[in-house]
Amino acid sequence: MQKIIKIIISFIFLFVISIFYISLTRDTNYNTSSLINKETPEFKIISFNDSNYYTRDDIKNNYTLINFWASWCAPCRIEHPILMKLSQTKNLVILGINFKDKEPQAKTFLSELGNPYDLLAKDKNGKHSVKFGIYGIPESILINKELMIIQKFVGPLSDDDYNNIIKIIE
């Protein structure tokens, strides 16, 4: 009996220590990696100039980068040159989604820094962003020809991200 008690106590002790170890060494930063390799959700989003709606059909048969941005977002200004460079590349459609922004400010932003977007839409109240697991901007999602999410970039795009995207699409 004494032996069984000792074994049980040592097992509980080891278990508690291993739980502490796993919890303390785990990356606690939230990430949306669970979305990768999942199919792009159904969406119907109004274009920036209210003329039409964009759906999944508009991004079929090509690599697409969906970029959530706003004129009030400082990191969006930082990543804008990268988006301008990406707009020069073939095989990539950039769908810009203007997030919770005011139209005049958004237009000024694009006229000042350039418009890298092939398709431009707006998400006035942010509801569409939830479908893509967005929790802050800028965020970008790279989608392949089969409409599968292959990469998700949280925060401004960097030079490394640019190289990574180029490598994937070429």
Added chain:
Amino acid sequence: MKLNLLLLLFIFFSKFSFAAENTVDPNLIHKNLRCLVCQGQSISDSNSDFAQTIKLVVKDLIDEGKSEDEIYEFMSDKYGDWIVFKPQFNTQNSLLWILPYIALIFGGFFIFSFLKKRQ
């Protein structure tokens, strides 16, 4: 007469409980969803931009006729299990759900055998 009255009461209460089951309380859902951009706050407690958006989406999902569990499933699908304070049972967190029951069974067995031996 008594039978009719009982039947009437049964129908009334069963309808009442059925209606209560179908009502989805948005506040309850907000309390069980974590605000991902806040420090330890729920969507209900937070006034952040993210929380406001999630509240709008929850309202839309309720209007679409989604149940409470379906809404949690939708949110977990988009943001991972981290967004739900009480995660749904799955293979990754199965140990978390099963372990207390295993501990209870083993503990009970242990106490029972210990007491039996003392007697």
